[in-house]
Amino acid sequence: MRQLSYDGLWKKLIDFKMTKKDLKKQTKVSTSTIAKMTQNKIVSLEILLRLCEYFDCDIEDLVSYRKEIENKEKLIEGLETLKQICDDQNKTKLSKVLQQSILELKNKWKEVEDEKKWNFKKNTARRVSNLEIARKAQWTKHRAWIYW
Numbered sequence: 211m212r213q214l215s216y217d218g219l220w221k222k223l224i225d226f227k228m229t230k231k232d233l234k235k236q237t238k239v240s241t242s243t244i245a246k247m248t249q250n251k252i253v254s255l256e257i258l259l260r261l262c263e264y265f266d267c268d269i270e271d272l273v274s275y276r277k278e279i280e281n282k283e284k285l286i287e288g289l290e291t292l293k294q295i296c297d298d299q300n301k302t303k304l305s306k307v308l309q310q311s312i313l314e315l316k317n318k319w320k321e322v323e324d325e326k327k328w329n330f331k332k333n334t335a336r337r338v339s340n341l342e343i344a345r346k347a348q349w350t351k352h353r354a355w356i357y358w
Contacts (some may be wrong), residue, residue, distance in 0.1 A: 216247045219272040222265050237264050286312060 222231060230244050239261055246253050262289050265272070293308040 213276055214252060215274045215276065216249045216272065218270075219247065219261065220273065222267070222272065226265070237261060237298060286315065287313075 216330055223230070228236070230248075233239060234241060239257055239260065243253050243257055259272060261272055262269055289312050293305050293312070296302075296305040296308060334337060
């Protein structure tokens with residue numbers, strides 16, 4: 211399975227100290243298109259070119275399309291079986307390399323999962339914060355209207 215990612219675009223927004231709302235205004239990209247990009251869905255090439263022109267970069271700087279391993283457990287299981295065969299045949303060097311590869315894969319996948327969880331928590335916190343700001347603004351407006 212392949213995965214589309216707009217991580218480069220979100221990094222550009224951070225570098226330019228922009229919000230998605232600012233991006234919408236500056237590049238005339240619709241809210242629904244920004245929502246699609248947030249969900250890592252496909253958008254038109256015209257939109258991507260417009261963003262590249264605005265940020266003065268290449269498409270690869272905004273979008274990545276990478277292959278994701280579907281059956282991580284099967285891959286680990288296969289490597290462990292291969293390691294066991296090497297152990298049985300006293301091929302210790304190869305066994306150590308395989309063990310190191312298994313550990314690196316497990317750590318990398320754990321990092322990816324942790325990053326996904328962190329991004330979800332960060333986005334949720336941002337939404338809650340924006341909601342609180344909106345509520346305070348409404349309350350202040352309402353209170354000011356009562357006193358006038």
